[in-house]
Amino acid sequence: xxxxxATVEDDSSVQHIYSVSPVYKNxxxxxxxxxxxxxxxxxLYNTGELSTDASHLVFTCSGPDVPHIAIHSVDGTEKxxxxxxxxxxxxxxxxxLHGKVKLEYDIADGFTGRVLLKLPPNLDxxxxxxxxxxxxxxxxxxxxxxxDKYSIDWGSYLAANKSIIYATIDGRGSGLRGNxxxxxxxxxxxxxxxxxxxxxxKLIQQNLPYVDATRTGIWGWSYGGYAAGMALATDTDxxxxxxxxxxxxTDWALYGK
Numbered sequence: 001x002x003x004x005x006a007t008v009e010d011d012s013s014v015q016h017i018y019s020v021s022p023v024y025k026n027x028x029x030x031x032x033x034x035x036x037x038x039x040x041x042x043x044l045y046n047t048g049e050l051s052t053d054a055s056h057l058v059f060t061c062s063g064p065d066v067p068h069i070a071i072h073s074v075d076g077t078e079k080x081x082x083x084x085x086x087x088x089x090x091x092x093x094x095x096x097l098h099g100k101v102k103l104e105y106d107i108a109d110g111f112t113g114r115v116l117l118k119l120p121p122n123l124d125x126x127x128x129x130x131x132x133x134x135x136x137x138x139x140x141x142x143x144x145x146x147x148d149k150y151s152i153d154w155g156s157y158l159a160a161n162k163s164i165i166y167a168t169i170d171g172r173g174s175g176l177r178g179n180x181x182x183x184x185x186x187x188x189x190x191x192x193x194x195x196x197x198x199x200x201x202k203l204i205q206q207n208l209p210y211v212d213a214t215r216t217g218i219w220g221w222s223y224g225g226y227a228a229g230m231a232l233a234t235d236t237d238x239x240x241x242x243x244x245x246x247x248x249x250t251d252w253a254l255y256g257k
Contacts, residue, residue, distance in 0.1 A: 001020070002020050003048070004017070004019075004020075005017050005047060013102060015147070017048045018030065030057070038068060038084065041064055043061035045062040047062060058072075064149075066088055067150055096160060101117050101119060103115040107196050109172070109184065111172055113170065113199075116146040117167050129210060133167055136168050137169065137220040142182055145170060155168075169197055171193055189252075201216060202239050215241060216240055217242040218232070218243045218244075223255070226245070228244065
């Protein structure tokens, strides 16, 4: 029996654990019916490690709720809850947390860009209240940020405490959605992945009445710092009003490992 993780065909933000028999060739989703211990939602972002005798799996349900880790038999039956992240769950009790939404927009060459927005609590969607938006870009080849994996980060803080919409965008050059999308930026770094950050941000501004187009910025680190700088340099429509470029790539000979 072969065990593997894969995203689902119609949503690259969801990752499950599967088994397939080399004889029957019919795959079985082992994690599709699993529920989070911390919220009750379906486990949508899963990883696993197989025991040395291939009798058990260590499942990590990484989202969308607070992660938990459990030991299961290979048929998916839970045997032991290893960690429920009880301390984190306790710390979050009574706290006002951000909301989130996933969006898709058509982009160039027949591709689709994917967006994850972290939203302020009690969001006024009518358009009467305008919220500033900060786009976090990385954009390096075969990377991705739009997943159902749980996270608490700076963007979570900005959304929950400062009423700033925090956006991540996977456009051309990103991973998990086939080679055509991945290699759209082959041998032309700093072009299509940057264009998609600009154009998708513009679509967000146009389609969501509560986004303040006059207060939209972009920031990134490493390749993301380079991409943020390139976005500001090539943004002829003034989509971004400001940006932060942290530790940007300045010499490709010094980038990577």
